[in-house]
Amino acid sequence: MLQLFDFEKPIAELEQKITELQKFSADKEIDLSQEVAILEKKVASLKKEIYGNLEPWQKVQIARHSERPNFYDYVPLLFEDFIELKGDRLFADDRSIAGGIALFHGIPVTVVAQVKGKGTKENIKRNFGMPHPEGYRKALRLMDQAEKFGRPILTFIDTPGAACDLAAEERGQGEAIARCLLAMAGYHVPVISTVIGEGGSGGALALGVGNVVLMLENSFYSVIAPESCASILWKDTTKAKEAAAALKFTAQDLLRLGVADEIVREPLGGAHKNLRQTAEEVALAISKYLVRLRLETPDVLRTNRYQKLRAIGVYQEISEKSSEILEKP
Amino acid sequence: MLQLFDFEKPIAELEQKITELQKFSADKEIDLSQEVAILEKKVASLKKEIYGNLEPWQKVQIARHSERPNFYDYVPLLFEDFIELKGDRLFADDRSIAGGIALFHGIPVTVVAQVKGKGTKENIKRNFGMPHPEGYRKALRLMDQAEKFGRPILTFIDTPGAACDLAAEERGQGEAIARCLLAMAGYHVPVISTVIGEGGSGGALALGVGNVVLMLENSFYSVIAPESCASILWKDTTKAKEAAAALKFTAQDLLRLGVADEIVREPLGGAHKNLRQTAEEVALAISKYLVRLRLETPDVLRTNRYQKLRAIGVYQEISEKSSEILEKP
Amino acid sequence: MFKDIFKKTRYVTIQPAPVQNRSSSEISPQPPTLSKKELPDSLWVKCPKCGEVLFNKDLEENARVCTKCEYHFRISARGRLALLADENSFEEWDTELITLDPLEFPGYEGKLLEAHEKSGTTEGVLTGRAKIEEIPVVLAFNEANFMMGSMGSVVGEKIVRAIERAIELSLPVVIFSTSGGARMQEGILSLYQMAKTSAALGKLSDKHLLYISVLTDPTFGGVTASYASLGDILIAEPNALIGFTGPRVIMQTMRQELPTGAQTAEFNQEHGLIDLIVQRAQMRSVLARLLRYHQGGA
Amino acid sequence: MFKDIFKKTRYVTIQPAPVQNRSSSEISPQPPTLSKKELPDSLWVKCPKCGEVLFNKDLEENARVCTKCEYHFRISARGRLALLADENSFEEWDTELITLDPLEFPGYEGKLLEAHEKSGTTEGVLTGRAKIEEIPVVLAFNEANFMMGSMGSVVGEKIVRAIERAIELSLPVVIFSTSGGARMQEGILSLYQMAKTSAALGKLSDKHLLYISVLTDPTFGGVTASYASLGDILIAEPNALIGFTGPRVIMQTMRQELPTGAQTAEFNQEHGLIDLIVQRAQMRSVLARLLRYHQGGA
Ligand SMILES: [Zn+2]
Numbered sequence A, B: 001m002l003q004l005f006d007f008e009k010p011i012a013e014l015e016q017k018i019t020e021l022q023k024f025s026a027d028k029e030i031d032l033s034q035e036v037a038i039l040e041k042k043v044a045s046l047k048k049e050i051y052g053n054l055e056p057w058q059k060v061q062i063a064r065h066s067e068r069p070n071f072y073d074y075v076p077l078l079f080e081d082f083i084e085l086k087g088d089r090l091f092a093d094d095r096s097i098a099g100g101i102a103l104f105h106g107i108p109v110t111v112v113a114q115v116k117g118k119g120t121k122e123n124i125k126r127n128f129g130m131p132h133p134e135g136y137r138k139a140l141r142l143m144d145q146a147e148k149f150g151r152p153i154l155t156f157i158d159t160p161g162a163a164c165d166l167a168a169e170e171r172g173q174g175e176a177i178a179r180c181l182l183a184m185a186g187y188h189v190p191v192i193s194t195v196i197g198e199g200g201s202g203g204a205l206a207l208g209v210g211n212v213v214l215m216l217e218n219s220f221y222s223v224i225a226p227e228s229c230a231s232i233l234w235k236d237t238t239k240a241k242e243a244a245a246a247l248k249f250t251a252q253d254l255l256r257l258g259v260a261d262e263i264v265r266e267p268l269g270g271a272h273k274n275l276r277q278t279a280e281e282v283a284l285a286i287s288k289y290l291v292r293l294r295l296e297t298p299d300v301l302r303t304n305r306y307q308k309l310r311a312i313g314v315y316q317e318i319s320e321k322s323s324e325i326l327e328k329p
Numbered sequence C, D: 001m002f003k004d005i006f007k008k009t010r011y012v013t014i015q016p017a018p019v020q021n022r023s024s025s026e027i028s029p030q031p032p033t034l035s036k037k038e039l040p041d042s043l044w045v046k047c048p049k050c051g052e053v054l055f056n057k058d059l060e061e062n063a064r065v066c067t068k069c070e071y072h073f074r075i076s077a078r079g080r081l082a083l084l085a086d087e088n089s090f091e092e093w094d095t096e097l098i099t100l101d102p103l104e105f106p107g108y109e110g111k112l113l114e115a116h117e118k119s120g121t122t123e124g125v126l127t128g129r130a131k132i133e134e135i136p137v138v139l140a141f142n143e144a145n146f147m148m149g150s151m152g153s154v155v156g157e158k159i160v161r162a163i164e165r166a167i168e169l170s171l172p173v174v175i176f177s178t179s180g181g182a183r184m185q186e187g188i189l190s191l192y193q194m195a196k197t198s199a200a201l202g203k204l205s206d207k208h209l210l211y212i213s214v215l216t217d218p219t220f221g222g223v224t225a226s227y228a229s230l231g232d233i234l235i236a237e238p239n240a241l242i243g244f245t246g247p248r249v250i251m252q253t254m255r256q257e258l259p260t261g262a263q264t265a266e267f268n269q270e271h272g273l274i275d276l277i278v279q280r281a282q283m284r285s286v287l288a289r290l291l292r293y294h295q296g297g298a
């Protein structure tokens, strides 16, 4: 059975009721179709009410759901072909980042993604989706090749954050991420970044410098994990819920803040409820922007990406003139 | 006392004799200045005879002399300033390769060199001058910066070969060397490579793709160590002397084969007999070529280097036409 | 007043921002000398490395380097500037950029005021142009006393403007990093300052203009993972702690205790991540030589 | 006769070389089918991996891949060509380049003759153009049976000419490496073929033309440290041994025994050095897809 969150319980209970009623109706040969129909309507409206008004922390839970589709789940649904290419050519192949050449609607593209595992065993292999420097250097290598051959780049973001251990420090985690940021900003090919689950801090951003940033409806993208934020703010990691609200990191927030360009709809309850439908929405959104971006010249693609980044930030500017005036007694 | 080779013993013995004679003359107050003068003349001619006709194996011994000047010995004599820059920005700082920015006759240059240690302790630190992949990647990083800022590159070759251990294999020794070869061939700045001691195989070549290749008189530059060659040819590493002759790897050979461009004179007996004099000769040779190369355009520098490489190799070409004629009965 | 300047503005990217009729007298640039804030209240301080008890006055006179063991204490942005730049050569830039609280983040306003009190400045970075041994250069210094030099919208914007002006003026850039990383209180906006500053450095690099990054104690997180790591040349001060994840977080999340000396400048150099370690006393001379050698002649 | 062709020429770089009035009939290119040399004398062979005793005939029919465990046996250059290229699409290049003995190296002539006998070819690489699933491509295959595909002047020259022609023709390049490394007997000339081939690949790369390097058993030394490692994409065959220094030399010089599985294709992939491992039976299809996706469309 799927992992069930507290806020989903009313729905599950009602659905259970319907199942019982249907069984009773069948066993006793009593027509309860009207009652069932009413209840089903109620379930539908309850779903809309609950899933349509998820709080940030609830979205975090959905984004981290153990059955949340990961990059490999999307591959066969998004691409006609995918040839995975491994390694950073320097040190190791990091399995928390996957990449390669894919065929998307007949167009060869370079794909790079963070990958969480399903289950403990795979998660250990993939370091719970937390890349080491070699992962970012693999990503950089593959993206540099996309630039060389004029291929669009699609990135998929799904990580709690970059690996935070001694090995990562020893091999220059900061440098590896910074190189990705610098390189992505400079490419002359279309870059579309899609946050499919967790967008955890700098480790997520390293693949996030797109001309377009798409976010799945229940994904989030944050400067810091809500637990860590709570720990810093209130010395209490259990206040993650409050931190989640404070950080304004949902797809809706990011759209307003000028970071995300579009929200990709998920089925009610989250992507794991219907992978195929989610993948179709993702494909649709990517396709829409890819078609547009491919019409632009390389220089425009680069300039527009820079302008997008350049505009991110909120501050006030006091003109020297006006302050001079006010400084008079 | 300096390490003394068998072939140097006649000289040493004669010099010893002179010292004895002088002491005797002083003690007994007998004038032997004429006898001493004759012997000194003899020493001079013996030196010329022996050092002027060194066999390849004897040159190998001089090139590997424990007191042979290494890169750091030359630095203060060649450069007005040297700022060492470390690390590959990926994994480690390899001390068997040193590099940085130096001032040569007032010109900022990028310098990269293999470095053997003096004595066991330093040799362990420098892995006996055998670089790991991180060493070559440091070299590549520094040379790429020279290209970026339009600085000439001076490389100094002195290595028994690239590191040959599991760690080197794990981190892509082949890839690291190959990247240096490709990059060096493509630079638009002057590149001058000087073999100051041992030029051991691919590990040496990785810094050897110069517009100009200078070789110190007693250096050698070989596809394989003479001992390994003897082991393959005659299953006998003690036949290194014969292998040394077969491999044609002295400065004189390489000049004839079109790899070296000029031989830099050493003091009689080798660079370790007079470091300052050797350094002056090295500076003179580098300066001569650097002045010329700096007059060329970036494109010409690159093209000329390619043409130099392109022409290395000896083979025959049979025209199809002539063979057709001969095929007739 | 300063408090009013941290005005709430929700979800609006203001750029160029509307002119605000507010005084900036409170935040006027200080002259490039050691600030009064440099002097802690007590008369003496104990060196964390050698244990020597040092008079604060002696420490200040020695550029906040232990007179016994050369341990490098932290120093303010203006303190650094005074040590580096030719006298009266500094022209400060972008003092008119004022931090807002776009997320209405709990406690942010208070933190900003506190930081202002502590540092005497309005934000975590000081930027401008100056000369070092007569060589013109664009400079930026993180201010540790302002929220540990963390990078929010204003820090990112000031650094990007400095880089963009360096491109216009064809000048090299030297940035001294001291930072805990991205500024949590500005959320995703803060995170994207990493991308924004890196992108600007990419443009600088395309022009073949030199960028020297100097990492000082401490440099972590989003700053390590952006502009601090992207120098053509990376210099560190001795004993500076430099890393991506701080040791406390590594301990908390991975239950991994770092070995002694991990994340020091020396550790980073050993691991190939730093070009050279330079004593504070030599910094001006080393920078001047590097800058000079990148002018195409000596 | 062949023996005469390996004529001594001392210290002269002949390029273009003077026309030699000698027959090349002995060294005419073979048709692109499995060569007779592929068939060893015995009727059966034991798989070194699973121990299965295989009929040579079955092995040949299965492209020299163990029918039980898929262990990949070595295969000749022409054997590979037959498996890869569209029928009758291959045009061989530079068969007229003849190896000399510029150093008068002890025993080199004998070795060359022996290699010729064993391989039925004149040198350690086969080059030309062909089509793979209709896509035109420049191909090169090292020939293990010729002095273990070692790189002397002719191998280097043939590879460089192939690359230069690919540039002229705007075609992608695929090189199958099988090599012990540089050819000792040609001394420094052999060493510099590493630089020469790498330089040519640099020019190819500047033109944004695809280069796929396929590493097969064994690829070592000077070939690993030059063209074999410089592919945009690096493919390896399963169980191929790939490295810089061979295990025997590591043992001799470092007294270090390599762990089981070291230097295999799989080991190399684990260490980030190989993009993908492709079974011989899938090689044609994978190459075709990669080539197609680099034509700018599907
Ligand atoms: Zn102290």
Ligand SMILES: [Zn+2]
Pocket: D047, D048, D049, D050, D051, D052, D066, D067, D068, D069, D070, D071
């Ligand atoms: Zn088998």
